[in-house]
Amino acid sequence: MNDALPAHAPLESIEEVELGLESAGYIASRRIATAIYLAHHLQKPILVEGYAGVGKTELAKSVATWLKLPLIRMQCYEGLDESKALYEWKYGKQLLYTQILKDKINSVVGEDDNLTVALEKLHSFGDIFFSRQFLEPRPLLRALEQPGGAVLLIDEIDKSDQEFEAFLLEILSDYQVTIPELGTIGTLVPPIVLLTSNATRDLGDALKRRCLHLHIGFPDEKLEARIIASRVPGIDARLLKQLVSFVQQLRGIDLKKAPSISETIDWARVMVLLHTAVLEVDLVRDTLNVLLKFEADIEVANKQIAGLTHKARQDAGV
Amino acid sequence: MSGFVAGVATASEPLRRFFQVARGAGLRVSAAEGIDAARAVDLVGFSDRVLLKDTLALILAKTPDEKQLYEEAFELYFKRDAFSGRTDGEDDDDREHGEGQAPNRGPQAGGDGMGGSGGQSLGQLLESDDRATLATEMEKAAREAGLENIRFFTQKNLYARRILDRMGLRALERDMEAMRQTGTPENLGRAQFLEGRVEQLRDSVRDFVERNLILFAKGETEKFREELLKSARLSNLERRDMDRMRILVRQMAKKLAARYAKTRRRRLRGHLDTRRTLRRNMGWGGIPFITVWKQKRIEKPRVMVLCDVSGSVAAMSGFLLMFLYALNEALSDIRSFAFAGSLIEVSEILEKEPVEQAISKIMQTIGYGSSNYGNSFADFEDGWMQFVNNKTTVIVLGDGRGNRTDPRTDVIGRLSQRSKRIIWLNPEYKSAWGTGDSDMYRYAPFCNLVTVCNTLRQLERVITDILEDAA
Numbered sequence: 003m004n005d006a007l008p009a010h011a012p013l014e015s016i017e018e019v020e021l022g023l024e025s026a027g028y029i030a031s032r033r034i035a036t037a038i039y040l041a042h043h044l045q046k047p048i049l050v051e052g053y054a055g056v057g058k059t060e061l062a063k064s065v066a067t068w069l070k071l072p073l074i075r076m077q078c079y080e081g082l083d084e085s086k087a088l089y090e091w092k093y094g095k096q097l098l099y100t101q102i103l104k105d106k107i108n109s110v111v112g113e114d115d116n117l118t119v120a121l122e123k124l125h126s127f128g129d130i131f132f133s134r135q136f137l138e139p140r141p142l143l144r145a146l147e148q149p150g151g152a153v154l155l156i157d158e159i160d161k162s163d164q165e166f167e168a169f170l171l172e173i174l175s176d177y178q179v180t181i182p183e184l185g186t187i188g189t190l191v192p193p194i195v196l197l198t199s200n201a202t203r204d205l206g207d208a209l210k211r212r213c214l215h216l217h218i219g220f221p222d223e224k225l226e227a228r229i230i231a232s233r234v235p236g237i238d239a240r241l242l243k244q245l246v247s248f249v250q251q252l253r254g255i256d257l258k259k260a261p262s263i264s265e266t267i268d269w270a271r272v273m274v275l276l277h278t279a280v281l282e283v284d285l286v287r288d289t290l291n292v293l294l295k296f297e298a299d300i301e302v303a304n305k306q307i308a309g310l311t312h313k314a315r316q317d318a319g320v
Numbered sequence: 321m322s323g324f325v326a327g328v329a330t331a332s333e334p335l336r337r338f339f340q341v342a343r344g345a346g347l348r349v350s351a352a353e354g355i356d357a358a359r360a361v362d363l364v365g366f367s368d369r370v371l372l373k374d375t376l377a378l379i380l381a382k383t384p385d386e387k388q389l390y391e392e393a394f395e396l397y398f399k400r401d402a403f404s405g406r407t408d409g410e411d412d413d414d415r416e417h418g419e420g421q422a423p424n425r426g427p428q429a430g431g432d433g434m435g436g437s438g439g440q441s442l443g444q445l446l447e448s449d450d451r452a453t454l455a456t457e458m459e460k461a462a463r464e465a466g467l468e469n470i471r472f473f474t475q476k477n478l479y480a481r482r483i484l485d486r487m488g489l490r491a492l493e494r495d496m497e498a499m500r501q502t503g504t505p506e507n508l509g510r511a512q513f514l515e516g517r518v519e520q521l522r523d524s525v526r527d528f529v530e531r532n533l534i535l536f537a538k539g540e541t542e543k544f545r546e547e548l549l550k551s552a553r554l555s556n557l558e559r560r561d562m563d564r565m566r567i568l569v570r571q572m573a574k575k576l577a578a579r580y581a582k583t584r585r586r587r588l589r590g591h592l593d594t595r596r597t598l599r600r601n602m603g604w605g606g607i608p609f610i611t612v613w614k615q616k617r618i619e620k621p622r623v624m625v626l627c628d629v630s631g632s633v634a635a636m637s638g639f640l641l642m643f644l645y646a647l648n649e650a651l652s653d654i655r656s657f658a659f660a661g662s663l664i665e666v667s668e669i670l671e672k673e674p675v676e677q678a679i680s681k682i683m684q685t686i687g688y689g690s691s692n693y694g695n696s697f698a699d700f701e702d703g704w705m706q707f708v709n710n711k712t713t714v715i716v717l718g719d720g721r722g723n724r725t726d727p728r729t730d731v732i733g734r735l736s737q738r739s740k741r742i743i744w745l746n747p748e749y750k751s752a753w754g755t756g757d758s759d760m761y762r763y764a765p766f767c768n769l770v771t772v773c774n775t776l777r778q779l780e781r782v783i784t785d786i787l788e789d790a791a
Contacts, residue, residue: 016371036364036374043363044356049382093609204574211350215382
C-alpha cells in the first residue's frame with residue numbers, strides 16, 4: 003500500500019479510504035470516507051463540525067497514521083495571530099548576528115574611508131537579516147514545506163478571531179502563503195487539511211465556501227458498537243451490546259450535553275476494568291459521571307436509570 | 321436552455337437544475353460551489369444515489385440547517401427523475417431535440433400546439449396510454465414553458481395551461497369536437513374515451529406543476545413572507561405568525577450576537593505598549609525581544625430595560641425582551657423591569673424560564689392594567705436607581721400614555737444624569753405623540769434617543785446601534 007509512489011496513492015476509491023481508516027483504528031461512516039476521498043481529489047480542505055467528542059480530531063490523527071504522513075496540529079484560541087501560526091523572525095538570532103557584525107564590520111568593509119564604497123560592499127552581501135536562516139516556521143508553513151505532504155489539523159477554528167479566519171483563506175484555497183520579505187511560498191505536495199469547529203460561533207461564508215463541510219453526528223447503534231469494539235479490544239460482545247444500547251437511549255433524553263463517542267469509550271473501559279458482565283443499576287449509577295458531565299444531567303438521568311438499564315439488558319438478551 | 325452549458329461535462333444539465341432547486345429551497349449555492357460540485361460528481365458519478373447525496377451534501381450544505389434543507393430538496397428533485405425512469409433523461413431529450421430523430425414526436429418539437437398533427441399525436445399517445453412517453457412530453461413542454469420560473473401558487477393554472485397547450489391539447493380538443501360533429505357512434509365513443517383521458521392528463525399536469533412549485537419556489541415564498549413579517553407592525557400580528565416571528569427574532573439576534581460578542585479586546589496595531597514591553601523583557605536586560613502592543617478594551621453594554629406591559633404596548637414588549645435575551649452573550653449584564661400601574665423586576669423570571677413562557681407569566685402578574693408612568697418610575701428610583709451607573713444604557717419601551725397621572729419627569733431627569741444614556745422606544749407613530757394623554761414630549765428632552773419602534777426591522781436597527789456604540 004505504501005511503496006515508492008506519492009503518499010496519497012491509497013486514496014484510489016472510497017472503499018480504500020474506509021478500509022485504510024479502519025486499519026488505523028478509526029471506524030468511519032461512508033460519509034466520512036467520501037469526504038476524505040473528495041478532499042484529496044478536489045484538493046480542498048474539510049471543515050468538520052459536530053458535538054465535542056464525536057471524533058473530529060481523531061479523524062485527522064487516523065488519516066495521518068494511515069497514510070504515514072506527519073500530522074501537524076494547530077490549536078486555535080482567541081488572539082492567535084500569524085506570528086504563532088505561520089512564521090516568526092528569530093529576533094534573538096538576528097540581534098546576535100548584529101553584534102557579531104558590529105565586531106566584524108571592519109574586516110568586511112575594509113579600511114575604506116569612503117562611505118559610498120563601504121555601502122556598496124555591504125549591499126553585495128544581500129538581505130541576510132530576512133533570509134530563511136532567520137525564519138522560524140510555525141505549523142502552517144511547516145505543513146506546506148513537508149516534502150511528502152502532510153495532514154494539517156486546524157483545531158477549533160471557531161475559537162480564533164475573525165481576522166485570523168480571513169488570514170487562513172489564502173492557504174486554504176491556493177496552498178500558498180505570502181511572507182512580505184521573502185515573497186510567496188507555495189507547496190510541492192498539498193497537505194490534506196482538516197479544520198474542526200464546535201460551532202461556538204458562525205464561521206464566515208468565505209471560509210465555508212472554500213471547504214467541504216462534514217457534519218459528524220452521533221453514530222447509530224451498529225457503527226458505535228464497531229467503534230467501541232475497535233477502541234476497547236477484548237470487550238465482551240454482550241456487555242458491548244448493553245453499553246451501546248444504554249448510551250443510545252441516554253441520548254434520547256433531554257440533556258444539556260448528551261454523551262459522545264469518546265464518553266462511551268471511556269465508560270466501556272471502566273466497565274472492562276471493573277470486570278462487568280451485566281449492567282447493574284447501582285453500578286451504572288456510580289459510574290454515570292463518566293458519561294455525563296453536568297450535575298443537572300446526572301440528576302435527570304438518575305431517575306430513569308432503572309428503566310434504561312432494564313431495556314439495555316433486554317436488547318442484549320441478558 | 322440546454323445549449324447554455326453545452327460542452328461541459330454531460331452531468332451538468334440535471335445538476336445545474338438541481339442547483340436551482342437547492343437555491344429555491346433556501347441554500348446559497350455560489351458559482352464556485354457549483355463548479356466544485358460538478359467536479360465532484362465527475363469523480364463519483366450518478367450511479368450510486370447515496371454516494372451522490374453524500375457528495376453533494378459535503379459541498380452544497382454548510383450548516384446543520386442547510387443539511388436539512390438540502391436533504392429535502394435532494395429527495396424531492398431526484399425522486400422526480402426516478403419517476404420518469406431515467407436520471408440521464410435530459411441528455412437523451414436534448415439529442416433528439418437537436419437531431420430531430422424522434423419520428424413520433426418530431427412534429428411537436430417546436431410546436432405551440434396549434435398544428436393538427438401535434439394534436440393527433442397527443443391523441444394517439446393518450447389512446448395507447450403510453451405513460452413513459454407522456455411523462456417525457458410533459459417534462460419537455462414544461463421546460464419550454466419555463467416552468468422553473470414559477471414563484472407563486474397563483475401561477476399554477478397559468479403554467480398548467482401553458483404546458484397543456486405545448487403538448488398539443490388545443491388541437492386535440494378541436495379534433496374531438498370534429499369527431500363529435502360527425503355523429504357516428506364510433507367517433508362519439510372515441511371522443512368520450514379521449515375526454516376521460518384528457519381529464520387524467522390535466523390532473524397529472526396540475527400535480528406536476530404543484531411539485532415544481534414546491535421545488536423551485538419554496539424558499540422564495542418563505543423569504544417573501546419573512547420580509548413581509550419583518551416590516552409588519554408587531555401589535556397587529558396574527559397568532560399563526562407568532563412562531564415564525566420567534567424564529568426570526570432568534571435568527572436576527574444570533575447574527576448580531578455573532579458579530580458583537582467576540583470583539584471584546586482589539587489589538588491596536590503599531591501602538592507599542594512601552595511600559596508592558598519593558599517589564600516583559602526585564603529578563604533580557606530590557607532589550608525588547610518580545611513586544612507588547614496596546615490593546616483597546618471594548619466594554620459590552622450593560623442594559624436595563626423598562627417595559628410597559630399594559631394593553632397596547634404588551635406585544636411590543638414581548639418582542640423586545642425576546643430579542644434582548646436572545647442577545648445575552650453580546651451584553652455584559654441585563655436587568656429587566658416590567659410596569660403597568662407599578663413596577664417590578666422580572667430578570668429572574670426571564671432567566672429561569674424560556675422567554676415565551678416567562679412573558680406570559682409576567683403579563684399575568686402585572687400586565688394588562690392601565691399604566692401609570694409616574695408611579696412606576698418612582699418605584700424604579702426607590703428600588704434600583706442605585707444600580708445605575710455611567711455604563712448603563714436604559715431602554716424604556718412604552719407609549720408614554722400615563723392616563724393623565726403625574727409623569728414624574730424629575731425621576732427621568734435624575735436617571736438621565738446617572739446613566740450613560742436613555743433610549744425611549746415608542747410603538748406609536750410620531751404623529752400621535754403628545755396627543756391626548758401622551759406625555760412623550762415631556763419625557764423626550766431627557767432621553768438621548770426617542771424613536772418610533774413598531775416593527776421587527778426597526779427593533780433590529782435600534783439594538784444594532786446600541787451594540788455598535790459600545791464597540
